Amino acid sequence: MEAAIIGVGMTTIEKNKVGETYADLAWEAVNKALHDAGLGIDDIDNVITTSSDFWDGRTISCMAVGDASGVRYKNCSAVEGDGTFGAAYALARTLSGDYKTTLVTAHSKGSESISSIITNAAFDPIYERSLGMDMISACAMQARAYMHATGTTSEQLALVSCKNHKNAKDNPYAQLPMDITVNDVLSSEMIADPLHKLDCSPVSDGCCAIIIANADFVKKIKAKPVWIKGVAFCSDAYFMGDRDLSKAKALEEAAKKAYSIAGITNPQKEINVAELYDAFTYQELMWLEGLGLAEYGKAGTMLEKGIFDRDGKLPVNPSGGLLSGHPVIAAGLYRIAEVVLQLRGEAGGRQVNAKRGVAHGVNGLCGQSHCVWVLDKEK
Amino acid sequence: MEDIFNGIEPQVYKSQISVPYQWWAGETASKFFITLRDEKKILGTECPQCGKVFCPPKKTCPFCYVDTKNWKEVGPKGKVITYTVVYRKLAALKKNVPVAYGLIQLAGSDNAMLHYIEGIEPEKISIGMEVEAVFSDEKNASIHAISHFRPVK
Secondary structure, three states, X not given: OOEEEEEEEEOOOEOOOOOOOHHHHHHHHHHHHHHHHOOOHHHOOEEEEEOOHHHHOOOOHHXXXXXXXXXXXXXXXXXXXXHHHHHHHHHHHHHOOXXXXXXXXXXXXXXXXXXXXXXXXXXXXXXXXXXXXXXXXXXXXXXXXXXXXXXXXXXXXXXXXXXXXXXXXXXXXXOOOXXXXXXXXXXXXXXXXXXXXXXXXXXXXXXXXXXXXXXXXXXXXXXXXXXXXXXXXXXXXXXXXXXXXXXXXXXXXXXXXXXXXXXXXXXXXHOXXXXXXXXXXXXXXXXXXXOOOOOOOOHHHHXXXXXXXXXXXXXXXXXXXXXXXXXXXXXXXXXXXXXXXXXXXXXXXXXXXXXXXXXXXXXOOOOOEEEEXXXXXXX | OOOOOOOOOOOOOOOOOOOOOOOOOHHHHHHHHHHHHHHOOEEEEEOOOOOOEEOOOOOEOOOOOOEOOEEEEEOOEEEEEEEEEEOOOOOOOOOOOOEXXXXXXXXXXXXXXXXXXOOOXXXXXXXXXXXXXXXXXXXXXXXXHEEEEEEOO
């Protein structure tokens, strides 16, 4: 693929950013990304904003961050969903040949609404919504199905939380850096069995921006590019009752496609770092298996062996992941930005040794759809 | 930068966005709900191509992408595909905790229905457990024409 990520910008992820509106967050992230790429706003020829009207409490929310994203008199379009999907649209535009540089932003401020009510509205209003489920209770059912099918234990889930919160201690953008034990996780409040409070990601505020450029433009600038080698996404059925919740079939398909585009035949050997959508502890394990980075049902055991630790063979969420800060919508774009920093060798205290990495985003309840990005240091 | 919030409450604009909506249930769900309420029978729709039966019923088969034309009675017994017990009073919940939810695959159906599991201590619920629908006297034709599912004695 003849395109690269040439700039990334992240705000710190916080519980409650009282000092900034979400447009202010976009302003900060976009300026950081421009500075990172060594560009000015006039070097950007089109913009994709990623947002959700429900989370923003505003109709046509994408328009409200336009000014802060420098869209005035530019071609701007929008995606509603996770930032990885916004970035996939941006990539398609860049590859079309009509654009040289596409700026992507994704933001949300979870602090400004009530997550349970917003995610309840994701359920079908005719058959399901009035039963009162939300993202946590739905994912608890998936966690139960996954644990039942694979024999994965609550202790193994808890280890994901310990690892990621510890990793976050070296991430200046993370909301919840913590040293915790398996016992701390298991004795934290049981919200929806089998998910304890510390199995769940927090509600967060944040914005991330990245700049995608075509190969010709990359030649002309000083910025250190990270090359996009393969991107694919795939969706499963809408109703949870129509899916096998214990498996991430849509992710398997998306990963297969992305690897095939990238020319990867053995992901466990050829991928050196992964930033995944760990909204809940069990998801990191399930998504690892869906991505072919662990055999089905084996991720928990590999985790216990330290394979996914920052100094392990395949570091997973060295940033601390979503468990350490989860700005919905922006979350997947943060994953991409983190892999970019890793591959450039600029991840500071959380740096791992990596040539090729995978970033992953999710849209919908219990991972209805997945977007997979394979990124490489070299073209 | 100067901390302008020092010693003061940050200003917020508070609102309750209240936008009335009404979703027409449509022909397929309406027939399902009316039969539930009036006949205490659970119906699914059958795909003429692959023969799969869906409950809750849907108008199209997601696998074959054709109209599901035939109605088939399913249940009222079924098995628990997966479940959770919610212990925190999450904002979307209208009931008192603990609340147990299950995805229930009804006998004769190929997919699963989301509903409450009651009549059992929450910690005794298990995957694969046999349950049956308990109908309510709900006057409206809705998913609440089934009150909940309970273990088969």
